[in-house]
Amino acid sequence: MRIGFFIREAVRATRRSAAPSFAALATVLVTLLVLGVFIPIVQATNGAADSVRSRVEVDVYMKTHATAADDARVRQELLNVPHVKSVQFVSKATAYAQQSKIDPAAYKLLGTNPLPDTFHVIPDNPSNVLAVHNSLSPPTGGGGTGTIDQSIQTVSNKRNDTKKILEVTNLVTITAAALTVLLTIASILLIANTIRLSLYARRREVEVMKLVGATDWFIRWPFVIEGIVVGAAGALLAIAVLAVTKIALLDPLANNWTLIAAPRTISFTALVIVLMGAGVGVSALGSGLSLRRFLRV
């Protein structure tokens, strides 16, 4: 009976103060729309950054006269280096086939195969690439760098490129994270503020309730339920708009644009749950907490 009473009170309040309720609903709708668009974009950006980073690797070139036994030995040695996830072997012949496909005329002119056997060493984490590189080319006495095996010719020295890629992708990830945090805070503040305004209009009512002898929670529950209703309505509308946009605009494009089809973006179901939770949670909490100030009578 209590719960029924609170729900009836909440419905009555929403109906009788339609304008502030609508303002709160619109705020929830807009902020959730922005969030709903922003979350997949951030994730796509992060996915792109990650795929760039995953291409970061160390190339180990063998001496041209290295035998199959040498290759096998070096492979094992490489796998023993810390932070190495996997090692990919590209034989002379494979490399020649690949390269000559790109520029057949030049390689035909060359006649012989100048390419060495190559190992692509992939670190367990892109940011460990420099560590791997360092352990593969330990410093020698003369100030230069050596190798860990006699049959290794060189270890690719793309230090600068690698560093740049890591820095740029890091920056992108951090910026995206910061934007997400800021946007979330802005949404919470915006919703809480709208709710506070609508409560402010009803503070006299709250004061009267207190003077009649209502307990804090007796007054608060209807407001919290109202917050839940408004938040849920706003979230549902936002989700509907997003769903329509997704089906009508994004899905046809996804075939052509890899960024949109990026496999790492959040699934739509998960997005719906996040938005619903955020909408309901923030507005219910906002109503309950904002009311505290007016309850001190």
Added chain:
Amino acid sequence: MASRISTSRRAQDRANAASTQHPRPDARRPRTARPVIEFRNVSKLYAGDVGLEEATFAVERGEFVFLVGSTGSGKSTLMRLLIKELDPTSGIICVAGKALDEIPRKRVPYFRRNVGVVFQDFKLLPNRTVYNNVAYALQVTGGSRKEIRAKVPDILRLTGLSTKLHNYPHQLSGGEQQRVSVARAFVNHPPLLLADEPTGNLDPETSIDIMRLLYRINRTGTTVMVATHDQAMVDKMRRRVLELSRGRIVRDEAAGLYTRDETTRDLARRLRAPSTPPPGLE
């Protein structure tokens, strides 16, 4: 109800002591309870300004007391102290034998249910009908729907609002709104009813109606305290008067001539009659 007036010998002694201080011709109701209101050296300061200074008095059960004084004399402070909207700077306030400073913040709502309050500006809930405004006071206490259906029409009949059940406050006249406010204050049958300037916004004829209503409630055994600056009304009602001036109680006397068993109709007739001491009064 926790603060129902209990009987004990000590309380009786104290009540007797109080009654010798303020002799009143009240033989109808035996003094077996402790005072409904008791102030002991109560002071309230607002950032250095005096709101109330060393107030000491007691009000017995069933009394009808006027609190008079000009604006800023401390009437409202006293009223707000009584419902624990404010806490005194020093001194002890007891309502129905319960010291207010011992009530924790969480219990304040439960205490307030035992004190009906009527305000000058009515303080009705604008989004509710007359019926629901009164029902809210019962809903707050967890009253069942059955109880509400039984009690609310009763109290609205008593206050003469039976035809206005489904009107909203803004559709009512000032007098009607104040009667709703009285109905809401009394629907729980609290042992104490406070009225802060209940006739402040009303014309004389409507004021008489409200006073008559308060008197009718008083006759059911409820202690009624009315703050007002309607001097003419106070003189005509002939009840106990507490006068405040700049935060001090400067007068506490029972006008001698009143008869306790006066019917509300007689009271109204007397109030409508031209004042006996006309000079100087509005």
